[in-house]
Amino acid sequence: MIKLFASDLDGTLLARTHQFDELVVASIEKIVASGYDFTIATGRDSHMTALHGLENKIYQICLNGALIKSPQGHILKQELIDEEVLKLILEEFGDLNLEFLTPTKTYTQQSIEAFTQKLRDRPMPQDTDVDVAKMFLENTSKHLVFNQSIEDILKQDICKINTFLEPGQSYHRFYQFLEQYDNVIVNEPCDDNMIEITKKGVNKGTALRWLGQYLCILDEEIAVYGDGGNDIAMLAMFTHSYAPSTALKEAKQAANTQLGPYYEYSVARHMLETIAKQR
16 A cells, blocks of 8 residues: 655656646645655755645655655754865866755855856747746745855765756766766766766665655555656665656666656656555
């Protein structure tokens, strides 16, 4: 019997708006009202997950598993990137426009002008119904601190490092660095256009297993849903794992069952069908 549902957001639970719309919110509210636990499992930070009425009702696994929050917004667990490696990254790769994420804010050495231009130049999914760049800028900029020095960033609790790969920029040295320090950090991006770094051993799957143990829920009582590269570990760890037909090939291979396309609300529908069968 499933007791805990866990889902990635973009390309999985959320439709083309990349936001919690009425159907998604109503589905999750029904799941929780029926006595089940629900958690998002996302690479986003918690400020990029406007829950539209689901506050105080669901758990949050954010930053690819480096942060776990209770429905009340309390931090249950956080995993920080090794400070020595962080210092090396800051000193050697300041030209890569990296973003350093904490549980509350995101810090960057970039100027707001450079960040805004990079975001607007970024290629976006063709199947979206909204201006994703504008939406992310409006949400992210409220919690992003610009023009930070190395010393400023080292004072923070850094859980994750992000960057989008920019055309014409070389990342060869950075990938070599990641290989050199793969005993303490890991890069598990949602797709090939990003770099997403966390502490070694941190991913959505290990975070979800920890949350299950915290809630006294067995692995076989957890259903997981995901579509991207940062979902592969989670999909492979749990028996009840599902990927939309629109997911990356590797995510579909890691999942035990394939659903319909994400934009047809296949994940929300499957969750509701599951609780209906368990009555």
